[in-house]
Amino acid sequence: MDAITTRIAATGTDPDTGYTSYRLGGFEFTRDEYFAHVSWPKGSHIIEIDRFLRAMVRDIGWGFFYGWIFFDDIFGTTNHYGTVDLFAGAYDAGYKAKGLDHLETFPAEVVKEAFETISQNWINEGYDPLRAPLETGSPLGPKTVERTDELVRGFAAASRMLGLEGEPPVRSDATGHPINRAFADLEFDRPEIECEPGFEGQLHAINLFDHIARADVTWNPSFTAVTGASICCVTSEEHMLPVIHGNDRNEWFVQLTDEIHWQIADKNSGQPRGTIVMKAGNVCAMPADIRHQGFSPKRSMLMVLENGTPGLEKRYASGELKPYPVDFG
Amino acid sequence: MAYNTKVGSLDAYEKGSIELADDLRKYAFSNIYEVAGKSAPFERVAVVQNLEYVAETVRIEGDSPWYAAPHDEFALVMDGEVTFRFVKLADDQVPGHEGGAVRLGGVPNGPNMGRVTARRGHQVLLPKGAAYQMSAAKPAVAIVQTRDGPETVKRWSEICTLA
Secondary structure, eight states: OOOOOOOOEEEEEOTTTOOEEEEETTEEEEEOSSEEEEEETTEEEEEEHHHHHHHHHHHHHTTTOSSEEESSSSEEEEEOSSEEEEEESTTOHHHHHHTOOEEEEEEHHHHHHHHHHHHHHHOBTTOOTTSOGGGSOOOOSSOOOBOOSOSSOOOOBOSSBTTSTTSOOOOOTTTTOOOOGGGTTSOOOOOEEEEOTTOTTTSOEEEHHHHHHTOSSSSOOEEEEEETTEEEEEEEEEEEOSSEEEOSSOEEEEEOSSEEEEEEEETTTOOEEEEEEEETTEEEEEOTTEEEEEEEEEEEEEEEEEEOOTTHHHHHHTTSSOSSSOOOO | OOOOOOOOOSSSOOOOEEEESSOGGGTOOEEHHHHHHTSOTTOEEEEEEETTEEEEEEEEEEEOOOEEOSSOEEEEEEESEEEEEEEEOOGGGSOOSSSSOEEOSSSOSSOEEEEEEEETTEEEEEOTTEEEEEEEEEEEEEEEEEEOOTTEEOOHHHHSOOO
């Protein structure tokens, strides 16, 4: 299917709320005081505005991430690494059965521009969808003043290891990242590095927990260490993952502190499969045939190990690779 | 409100739970403290497998053999205090196998690069081109991000929750 290259267009501004509505391909986006409304030629859908904006800014920041990003059970994006599907009901059994589902494919930069345009117009000063709900204002109500700072931040991608020369810095007071309130009870020290003369800069270590504890964003990973295509991402998690992630490959979670409850469902139908509760020290694979959503009652630290090998999504989609990672023999 | 961050250790951890209408083998649900608690010192037990990449749980107790890999590895200490000692390898000493750590026969010839002392939450670069030894006076635990290699131990059926 050819990608639709038509860019986002404004379709009008509501005189009462002040928010602008937009069209992208066959999709229309409107917001009111409480909700985002998404419509397409065969249907429409309503999403609570906090949920919608939290999902949208993360989808931008993640570069549409790996595979499927469900804003909720109905609306979302699929990353094809160059193009992006926008879908509504395409992975919901009821919408599919009634023929109400819709899917359009766009160049990734077209969707990125569209999401940035919508987010910029629909997010007011005082509300930061990347922060935990307890740490930011409300997105509800009419348009006030648009934010002028960066909407998307926090995704520091190391190519070898965080903090090495030429790599993104480890978070610190100096970078404007104090220890988050939820980790104030921990003590943070530094690893001791003793280099012999001539080897300065060749040995390296960081306090990874300190780096995570200073994150001013949630559910927004930073790459800290890379072995070949194996990427160590770490992130601070509080409240709920504001998207449901459907994998196009296997990924792994290592719970570093506290606990996260994961709801697991079938990727294609959304049929629930159950729950995983990960506590500090637990390791769990997220297979390539599920969707998952996390709930973190207290801010916690999570390590995610991804395989960034290019083209992997096609090998899973074709069935060449099994949708689960371990062969038990 | 004061928060109480929960971390795990060899002596105290909670295992969590997995309740799914699915084949639990697909999720390979384990706990690094439980794995390390049942491992011999310096067994490098895979708890993550992403095709050719793994993460190994290592119980560190005493002095390890010397290891080297043909690529960077990373160790995240999850309990205790670990000292990593490094020796620079000449180009012809760098292992030529495809990936993962390999055990060296003894202390490698080469200049001493120094050492890193790390505790819970510290992530340490185990750089390509260097051999390393891990040491801990008391039992400690680390997760090593690496490739599947000759030292990687796999006993998934023993470490994973399957029912």
